[in-house]
Amino acid sequence: xxxxxxxxxxxxxxxxxxxxxxxxxxxxxxxxxxxxxxxxxxxxxxxxxxxxxxxxxxxxxxxxxxxxxxxxxxxxxxxxxxxxxxxxxxxxxxxxxxxxxxxxxxxxxxxxxxxxxxxxxxxxxxxxxxxxxxxxxxxxxxxxxxxxxxxxxxxxxxxxxxxxxxxxxxxxxxxxxxxxxxxxxxxxxxxxxxxxxxxxxxxxxxxxxxxxxxxxxxxxxxxxxxxxxxxxxxxxxxxxx
Amino acid sequence: xxxxxxxxxxxxxxxxxxxxxxxxxxxxxxxxxxxxxxxxxxxxxxxxxxxxxxxxxxxxxxxxxxxxxxxxxxxxxxxxxxxxxxxxxxxxxxxxxxxxxxxxxxxxxxxxxxxxxxxxxxxxxxx
Numbered sequence: 001x002x003x004x005x006x007x008x009x010x011x012x013x014x015x016x017x018x019x020x021x022x023x024x025x026x027x028x029x030x031x032x033x034x035x036x037x038x039x040x041x042x043x044x045x046x047x048x049x050x051x052x053x054x055x056x057x058x059x060x061x062x063x064x065x066x067x068x069x070x071x072x073x074x075x076x077x078x079x080x081x082x083x084x085x086x087x088x089x090x091x092x093x094x095x096x097x098x099x100x101x102x103x104x105x106x107x108x109x110x111x112x113x114x115x116x117x118x119x120x121x122x123x124x125x126x127x128x129x130x131x132x133x134x135x136x137x138x139x140x141x142x143x144x145x146x147x148x149x150x151x152x153x154x155x156x157x158x159x160x161x162x163x164x165x166x167x168x169x170x171x172x173x174x175x176x177x178x179x180x181x182x183x184x185x186x187x188x189x190x191x192x193x194x195x196x197x198x199x200x201x202x203x204x205x206x207x208x209x210x211x212x213x214x215x216x217x218x219x220x221x222x223x224x225x226x227x228x229x230x231x232x233x234x235x236x237x238x239x240x241x
Numbered sequence: 242x243x244x245x246x247x248x249x250x251x252x253x254x255x256x257x258x259x260x261x262x263x264x265x266x267x268x269x270x271x272x273x274x275x276x277x278x279x280x281x282x283x284x285x286x287x288x289x290x291x292x293x294x295x296x297x298x299x300x301x302x303x304x305x306x307x308x309x310x311x312x313x314x315x316x317x318x319x320x321x322x323x324x325x326x327x328x329x330x331x332x333x334x335x336x337x338x339x340x341x342x343x344x345x346x347x348x349x350x351x352x353x354x355x356x357x358x359x360x361x362x363x364x365x366x367x368x
Contacts, residue, residue, distance in 0.1 A: 018309075022305075022308055022309060022312075023305075025308075026305050026308055044304060044305075045304045045305075045307055045308060045311060048305075048308045048311070049308060049311035049312055049314065052308065052312045053312050053314060053315040056312070056315060057315060063312065063313060063315055063316045066309075066312065067309060067312075067313075070308070070309035070312070071309065073305065073306060073308065073309055074306065074309040074310060076299065076306050077272075077306045077307075078255050078271075078272045078275075079248065079251040079252060079255055079272075079299060080299045080300065080303055080306055081255075081270075081272035081273060081275070081276055082251045082254050082255045082258070082272050082275040082276050082278075082279050083251055083276075083279070083292070083295070083296035083299045083300055084276050084300070085276045085277070085279035085280040085283060085296075086279075086283070086292060086293065086296035086297070086300070087296075087300065088280060089280055089283040089289075098351075101347070101350040101351065102347075104346070104350065105343055105346045105347040105350055106343075108342060108343070108346050109339055109342050109343025109346060109347075110339070110343075112338050112339050112342035112343070113335055113336065113338060113339025113340075113342075113343075114335075114339075116334065116335040116338040116339070117331055117332070117335035120330070120331045120334060120335060121327075121328075121331045124327045124330065124331065125327075126324055126327055126328065126331070127324075130320070130324060130328065134328075134331060134332070134335075137332065137335070138335075138336070138339055141307055141310050142270065142272060143270050143272070143273060146270030147270070150268070156310075156313055156316070156317070157317060157320070159310040159313065160310065160311065160313055160314045160317060161328075161332060162310075163307050163310055163311040163314075164311075164314075164332050165332055165335075165336050166307065168332060168333050168336045168337075169336050169339075169340060172333075172336075172337070173340055176337055176340055176341060177340075177344060180341055180344065180345065182344050182345075182348060187348060187351050187352075188348070190347065190351060191343075191344040191345075191347045191348040191351070192344060194343060194344070194347050195339075195340045195341075195343035195344035195347065196340065198339060198340075198343040199336055199339030199340045199343055200336060200339075200340065202303045202304065202306075202307065203303075203304055203307060205303065206303050206304040209300075209301070220300065222343075224276065227273050227276070228269070228273060228276075228277070231268060231269045231270055231273050232268055232269065235268050236268070
């Protein structure tokens with residue numbers, strides 16, 4: 001027993017542990033998601049986060065110890081944001097024909113998401129650092145962290161808000177769109193995908209991509225536009241208010 | 242080798258993006274500038290061919306990349322206990338507002354338009 005404890009103490013303190021745990025838990029969560037016919041509630045990010053956080057808390061492993069290994073996965077968010085140019089470039093013809101309308105929808109949708117978050121948080125009396133960390137919640141986590149830092153929010157909190165927002169979107173989007181009677185024809189998929197990419201960034205886009213290829217394509221486009229608009233306009237709006 | 246070249250391009254453009262953002266004091270995070278640079282660089286087949294494979298791999302597993310940050314929620318349990326319910330209300334409602342408004346606005350704007358995936362001929366399979 002003591003040998004086992006010593007071995008655990010050794011292994012859990014190496015970067016190998018955080019990296020292995022993240023990958024193994026995610027692969028299992030992904031398999032479970034596939035087994036459940038990709039039901040929204042079986043979202044792999046949600047269950048990976050819950051399982052890992054519970055496991056770390058139960059074994060008394062500190063988050064920085066875990067992150068020393070998980071940072072290798074986290075690091076890939078940067079190149080992944082750069083790679084978002086690829087789906088945009090693939091859809092350049094659709095973009096060129098409709099860029100004004102996409103830009104307008106992205107602007108209105110992004111403002112609605114961010115504005116309603118800030119307004120509600122303010123009305124509910126949340127502290128100002130939390131209100132500011134909520135502003136960039138509909139952009140992908142690494143960008144949300146950068147924006148939060150610029151406007152005086154807490155970057156780590158902004159990242160968590162962004163991830164939770166993405167999960168809420170991925171979990172409930174389908175039911176909301178059905179309730180709003182958004183069809184599942186070509187225009188409907190465009191509206192659904194674009195909305196998921198705008199309000200629920202990469203996690204929404206990942207969900208959209210699994211449901212329907214076009215749905216995913218529009219989500220990737222929306223998420224790219226939202227990244228550019230939000231990182232330009234949120235700091236500007238914060239400076240003016 | 243192609244994938245490795247593609248990954249090198251992503252890192253080079255991200256670095257260039259970081260450098261530009263700092264030098265010119267741009268309001269964008271470095272990777273966003275890198276994304277715009279890549280959008281321009283994709284005109285060249287040298288960049289395009291190598292970036293395609295790696296970009297699709299990275300974006301297909303995008304949700305995995307959010308897990309380490311998500312687990313960080315455990316470090317904010319104090320804040321969560323104090324403000325958790327209110328934060329949850331704000332996040333859920335504002336996400337629904339964002340989703341609903343975007344979907345309805347885009348549908349209204351696209352009325353009468355017959356969209357396809359907007360891909361050039363031959364690219365549909367790759368997507």
